[in-house]
Amino acid sequence: MKYINYLKIGILSCLLVGVVACKHNEMDEEDSVFNGLEDSYEIDRLNVLSIPTHASGDITWSINDSIISKNSELEFISATSTVYPLTLKIINKGNESIYHSKIIVTKELSPYSKYIAEVLEFRPAVGQFINDTPLFETGNTAADMLQRAKKSLIGPNSYAVSLGGFGGYVVFGFDHTIPNFEGRDFKILGNAFFGNAANDPRSGNCEPGIIMVAYDKNKNGKPDDNEWYEIAGSEYFKNTTIKNYSITYFKPNESKSPVPGNEGWQIDTEYIKWQDNLGNNGFKTKNIFHSQSYYPLWLSEASYSFTGTRLKNNYYDQSGTGSYWVGKSYEFGYADNVPNTDEASNIDISWAVDRNGKYVRLPGIDFVKVYTGINQEAGWVGEVSTEVAGAYDLHFK
Ligand SMILES: [Ca+2]
Ligand SMILES: [Ca+2]
C-alpha cells in the first residue's frame, strides 16, 4: 500500500511539474523578452540575412538614417560586400529600446553567375516544337530531356526551349538570391518580335507565359510549395483572365488515319484531343511544317494535365483571310511577350502576389517558373507556345 501511495504521489508531482512547465513555456512565447542583437552578423552578398526578434511593438530597423524594415524579423540582402551599421529600435508599451550591431557583407568565394544556374523541371505541353526544341532522340527519358533543357538554358550562351501549349512549364534557379531592389529586378529571355506589317506596333510573334517566383525562405535550397508566388502581370486583375484553369492532353495514336481540314497546311485536324475544366474540349491540329509527334515522347502516360492562370487569347487574323496572324503583346509582367530588348521583358519582384491576389514583399527570389499562359491555335502559325531562352539578374555587377 505504501509503495502504491508513493507511486501515486510521484505521478501527481510529475503531472504538476508538467503543468507548470507548460504554463511557463506559454508565458515565454507570449511575453518573450528580446535579448538584443549580436555584436555583428556576417553574410555573403546576394544572400538573405534573417534576424528574427519575435518582439512586438513599434519596430524600426535602420542603417544610418535610412529605415530598411518595420518587421519583427529583418530580411536583409546586399549586392555589394561592405559593412553596414545596423540599428534596431523597439517601442513597446511606452518603453523605447535601442540596439546597435553591424552587418558584415562578404564576397562569395567562387564567383556567382548572373544567369540561370540550374534547371529543376522541364514539362512542356503538346505542341509543334515538342520533341524538337529541345530534340528528343529514341530512348530518351524525362531525365535526359531535363539535361537538354539545362544545356539550353544555363549560363550566358542560352537558347530557346519551347513550352508547347497552355500550362507547359520550366522551373529554373540561380546560384544567389536575386534581390528585390527599387524597380525591375530580372529579365526572362524569349524569341518574341514585333511584326513589321502589324497594324498594332506592339504585336507580332508574342506568346505570353505566366511567371512565378519563389523565395527560398526556409533556406533548404529548394522551392517548396508554400514559397511560390505569381507575378501579377498587366492582365492579372482583369475579368478576362481565368484563374485555376486546367487542361488535359491525350496521347495521340500516331498511326491513326488523319482527318485533313480545308486548309492545305492541315495534316490532321483531330490530332491531339484535349479537355478543360470549363467543359470545353477539342483537338490540336497537326500542320505540314512539323511532322514529328507533338506529344512529349518521353512520357509514358496516356494523358497529362496542367493548371494555372489562363490569359485571354492574344492572336488574331489581321488579314481576314487566314494568311497573317499576329499576337498582341500584353503591357507588362509576362515571358516571351515582347522582344528581349524591350523594357516589358524585365520583371519587378514587387509584382508578386499570393494565392489570394494580395501583394507580398519578398526580399528577393531564388527560383522562377514559367508556363504558357494562352490556350489558342493561331491558324497555320500553330498553337501559341511560350519559349524561354534564358534569364538574368538585372542588378548583378
Ligand atoms: Ca524590385
Ligand atoms: Ca525552400
Ligand SMILES: [Ca+2]
Ligand atoms: Ca515564342
